[in-house]
Amino acid sequence: MIRTPLRPLARILAARDKGENPDTIERENIRRRHEAMRDKTRARAEGRLLVLGAFFLLAFGVVGGRMGALALSEAREPVASAPGARIAAQRADIVDRHGRILATNFETHSLYAQPPLMVDPVAAADGLVAVFPDLDRDRLIKDFTGKRKFLWIKKRISPEQKQAVHDIGDPGLLFGPREMRLYPNGQLAAHILGGASFGKEGVSSAEVIGVAGVEKRFDGYLRDPANGAKPLQLSLDLTVQTAVERVLFGGMKIMNAKGASAVLMNVHTGEVVAAASLPSFDPNDRPNPPTSGFDPSDSPLFNRYVQGVYELGSVYKIFTAAQAIDLGLVNSDTVIDTAGPMKVGGFRIGEFRNKNYGKLSVADVIVKSSNRGTGRLALHIGAQRQQEFLGALGLFEPTPFEIVEAAGGHPLKPKNWGELSTVTISYGHGLSTSPMHLAASYAAIANGGYYVSPTVLKKSGAQYGPRVMSANAAGQARDMLRKVVTSGTASFGEVPGYEVGGKTGTADKPRPRGGYYEDKVIATFASVFPSSDPQFVLVVALDEPSIVAYGEKRRTAGWTAVPVAAELIGRVAPLLGLRPKLAAGEKAGITLTSN
Structure with a gap:
């Protein structure tokens, strides 16, 4: 940057020839230099304030947006898993040697509560005990009126039970989709199939894992999404x-x-x-x-x-x-x-x-x-x-x-x-x-x-x-x-x-x-x-x-x-397709007659 001299020689000499005071020229130049420095400093400060204001505006916007998203989303129970891990609920079917179903998936619902949203916790507890007699009424009331923000009621419920809970009408009782393992033949081949349970869980899905039998032995195959349409075929004949x-x-x-x-x-x-x-x-x-x-x-x-x-x-x-x-x-x-x-x-x-x-x-x-x-x-x-x-x-x-x-x-x-x-x-x-x-x-x-x-x-x-x-x-x-x-x-x-x-x-x-x-x-x-x-x-x-x-x-x-x-x-x-061998000469009760 080129700075203007405070006492330019040309102007000083000209002022002296005219009988003017050269100090006036110096004071004027000092004033102009100070005004330029002040204008530059103000512009710099205004720029910084503008950037800082934009940053705070963006930060408050992100926080406000996140708060709005959380307010509109369903409550989620914390799970011990890696950040961003997705719960894989898909599981392949198990069939017998002729392709008949031995184990498959069934869509149902889970039931959970958000006590802060409840209108009448005592009435809700009474209604739940009527639908699920195994629940403890006093425990439910204590949980609903305490400091808890979330609690599971039932990990899986039938469509009839869902309707009954829905009829209770309390907004703090909520449902989440759930995929569970179904064995349509009941006890049949139970020790071979073994059984399955839930692994990682959230309110919107649950991981189904094998706990015994072929369900556990072939857990990796059954949980592989690539095998969703390829059932595990057993040697059993149903x-x-x-x-x-x-x-x-x-x-x-x-x-x-x-x-x-x-x-x-x-x-x-x-x-x-x-x-x-x-x-x-x-x-x-x-x-x-x-x-x-x-x-x-x-x-x-x-x-x-x-x-x-x-x-x-x-x-x-x-x-x-x-x-x-x-x-x-x-x-x-x-x-x-x-x-x-x-x-x-x-x-x-x-x-x-x-x-x-x-x-x-x-x-x-x-x-x-x-x-x-x-x-x-x-x-x-x-x-x-x-x-x-x-x-x-x-x-x-x-x-x-x-x-x-x-x-x-x-x-x-x-x-x-x-x-x-x-x-x-x-x-x-x-x-x-x-x-x-x-x-x-x-x-x-x-x-x-x-x-x-x-x-x-x-x-x-x-x-x-x-x-x-x-x-x-x-x-x-x-x-x-x-x-x-x-x-x-x-x-x-x-x-x-x-x-x-x-x-x-x-x-x-x-x-x-x-x-x-x-x-x-x-x-x-x-x-x-x-x-x-x-x-x-x-x-x-x-x-x-x-x-x-x-x-x-x-x-x-x-x-x-x-x-x-x-x-x-x-x-x-x-x-098994084995034909009995009958002794030669046996007629199976057939009697020959003539017309």
Whole structure:
């Protein structure tokens, strides 16, 4: 900036020539300079005030706009989540093998209150208690008249309940949309489906998450928005599942059992077509987990076919016979001396009711269910080879069945596997497994010697795993199982037209603190059908059954589990597409006549 001099020489000289006072020129220039500086400073201050005023105007505008938006919006309960996180309420359906709905979503509403908006809190509390008798009137009044700005009343309500609350007419009672999980078949397949609950929640939506069963195991898939139109398809058959649960429930009641379980599995694909555990529950209203102080199996949440790990008794004898045949040690006609006494490790090995069968073929050892005969076969096999065989059948690890509870079904085996364990395990004592383990093991016998993993997902074609026994050994084992039904301990298991083969097992139930009950057993029947060309394996287990037949109390599987299994096979075999084989010459009551 060029500044004007206060005493310009030209003007000073001219003023002196004219006789004027040069100081006047200096004072005038000083005045003009001060006025220019003042005008500049004022302009700068006015500019700053203008900017500051604009800033405050904008700030107050934003605050006012936000306050207006909050005043017009619904109240929202604070949730612990990342800033800006969106609640994902969408969840894919679950269907059976034929596409029928097992689990789906249902639109309903939640009910919440904003006490500051209430007109008559006491009347509102009275009205809510009339609609929802489980609410505490005094607690509601305390919350409505206190300092709370928001509170949940019900996380989900029916359309009828919504209308009833709406009729109360208090503006402080508000509704929010809610998507909940619906199981239209009630208790059907409850232990497989498991159930769902709410995760993150707001007044306008809620996150649905799986808490058990396939709902939890496949939670990521079901919650993925990309799978909203792709339901999770299970191997279950809704019709067969219904029949299995109804027959099993009736059998449990007739046999006075504490609980029951059943597994129906395709021996070639490993697909579990039906699985039931009783007592059961409704996943639409899933009960709370049991508290301490009693047996977990007393809870309806307990899944008996994967979590119920027990010694299953003589159903294991067929594994010993099959392995001995596979190793070339015997065949089904080889004679075994089952006569007593027999002692192993200082312990006496006896027979049921102290019977003495004498010399029996290997097939008759299975038909008669001889402990000593099976034990002597096991001693020929040896502990090491026995462990390898049973391990190959998957009996030492939890089953890979795709529900979260299956991972908790750890088999129990002895720490020191000596001669005594080799003998007792050969007839099902000393090794504890679940009915699902047993079904997978019997499937290997039924399909010609291949292990198949049990699965809850629909498969296409055979899913054979590694070979665990030769086709010859598996074939001879199937023939023995058939003889058990036609002339052995499972005679009540015969179903006309379906050639059932199977093996019974009755094991004393262990006490929680060691030892065994004298009058409580786990009765099991493991079966394959049709025996000539097996397609399915069925395992039925009853917990503490007891009936009176021919004037005597019966607990063994032949009297309890076998009749229930036979009824099941008779019901479900036609539903599975299996046509009965009728003996040649039967005319089904048709009489030929002439005109």
